[in-house]
Amino acid sequence: MIQVQAEDFDIGQELKxxxxxxxxxxxxxxxxxxxxDFSGQQGEDKKISSMTLEHYPGMTEKQLAKIEDAxxxxxxxxxxxxxxxxxxxxxxxxxxxxMVAAVHRNAAxxxxxxxxxxxxxQAPFWKKEETGSGVKWVEEKSSDVGSAQRWEKK
Amino acid sequence: MKVLYxxxxxxxxxxxxxxxxxxxNVTDIEGLIGFLKxxxxxxxxxxxxxxxxxxxxxxxxxxxxxxxKDSDEIAFFPPVTGG
Numbered sequence: 301m302i303q304v305q306a307e308d309f310d311i312g313q314e315l316k317x318x319x320x321x322x323x324x325x326x327x328x329x330x331x332x333x334x335x336x337d338f339s340g341q342q343g344e345d346k347k348i349s350s351m352t353l354e355h356y357p358g359m360t361e362k363q364l365a366k367i368e369d370a371x372x373x374x375x376x377x378x379x380x381x382x383x384x385x386x387x388x389x390x391x392x393x394x395x396x397x398x399m400v401a402a403v404h405r406n407a408a409x410x411x412x413x414x415x416x417x418x419x420x421x422q423a424p425f426w427k428k429e430e431t432g433s434g435v436k437w438v439e440e441k442s443s444d445v446g447s448a449q450r451w452e453k454k
Numbered sequence: 455m456k457v458l459y460x461x462x463x464x465x466x467x468x469x470x471x472x473x474x475x476x477x478x479n480v481t482d483i484e485g486l487i488g489f490l491k492x493x494x495x496x497x498x499x500x501x502x503x504x505x506x507x508x509x510x511x512x513x514x515x516x517x518x519x520x521x522x523k524d525s526d527e528i529a530f531f532p533p534v535t536g537g
Contacts, residue, residue, distance in 0.1 A: 333537055353536070356460055356529060359513035384536060396537050416537060422515065424529075425536025426461035437462045440533030 301380070302364045304355060306387040309397055318379035318401050325378050329408035330399045331416050337391035339429050339436075349430050353386045353395070356424035360384070367418040371400075374414065375407035382415065384425065414451055421448040455524050457486075459500070460531035463507065466500035476524045483509050483528065484518040500530075508533055 301317075311330060319325055339346045368380050379401040389395060398415050402408040427438040458471045480486050491501045501507060504518065510529040511520050522528060 354461055355536070356458070356510070356513075356531070359510055359529065362513045420537040421534065423536050424460070424510070424531060424534050426532060427535045428461070437532060438535040440535060444537075 301382070302361055302368065303381075303383045304357075304360055304386055305383065306385060308385070308394055309383045311397060311399070314381050314383070314397065314399055318381060318399065322378065322401070324403060325401045326403045327405040327408045328379075328399060328401045329405070329412040330397065331412050332394055333396035333416075335389045335391050335393045335395055339431050339438075346433075347431055348391055349432070350388055350390055351395075351430070352388045352428045353384075354426045354428070355384075355386050359424050363423045364419065367415055367422060370418070371411045371414050375402065375411045376404075377402050377407060377411050380411070380415070382419070384419070384423070386425070417444075417447045417451065420444045455522070456527045457490075458527070458529040460529065462532060463500045463530050467496045476522065480522070482519055482521050483511070483516070486522060486528065487518065487530075506532060 311332060315328060319328060335351050337348050339348050364382050368382065371377060371380065377400055381397065381399040383397040385395050398412050400408045400411040402411065421444055429436050429438055455474050455476050456471065457474055459467050459469060464470050477489055480489050487501050487504060490497045508531055509516055509518060511522065512527050
């Protein structure tokens with residue numbers, strides 16, 4: 301299930317949705333991304349007061365579906381849930397959920413990690429941070445590009 | 455052709471979306487960028503450093519060398535920063 305929404309999500313509910321009546325699942329691995337209260341940028345006031353997320357409707361869903369397909373080709377996954385929030389968020393807010401259910405734990409761990417790494421580099425989302433020094437679009441991190449590239453070596 | 459702009463490209467150009475007729479001499483995205491830049495003002499600023507600009511053709515990531523036609527949807531945006 302792929303969902304882009306302004307509303308918050310509840311991981312307990314999401315877990316129930318994929319696991320109830322599905323006794324073949326051996327494990328579920330979840331990653332929940334949160335809005336940090338500090339910015340990586342140089343400046344006097346790095347404290348974030350809010351973050352606004354913009355996306356490209358249509359392309360976002362298309363790219364997330366491609367990433368899920370790629371993960372499913374690589375590992376045997378029972379269920380995949382990807383929820384990404386948009387709009388204005390505050391520090392501490394949940395921003396993204398990747399929940400992967402599989403028969404065996406390694407597929408769940410690796411599948412969730414793979415999906416998250418490619419979400420970071422392929423899904424068209426953009427973050428704008430508001431700090432005491434003003435408003436700034438977040439820049440790409442080379443470490444994120446590296447995280448996605450590591451899957452190509454295997 | 456539908457052209458979309460996101461994040462700071464939307465702010466610099468001042469528009470999120472527009473319909474344009476592809477000029478005859480433009481056959482790829484690099485050519486389209488040149489055409490848009492020639493408008494001057496915010497467009498010139500938005501495309502002043504194309505190393506900061508990423509492109510999608512019909513909702514797929516592509517390089518600026520990608521060929522385009524009038525029925526395509528092109529989007530310009532900075533490197534993605536979701537998650």
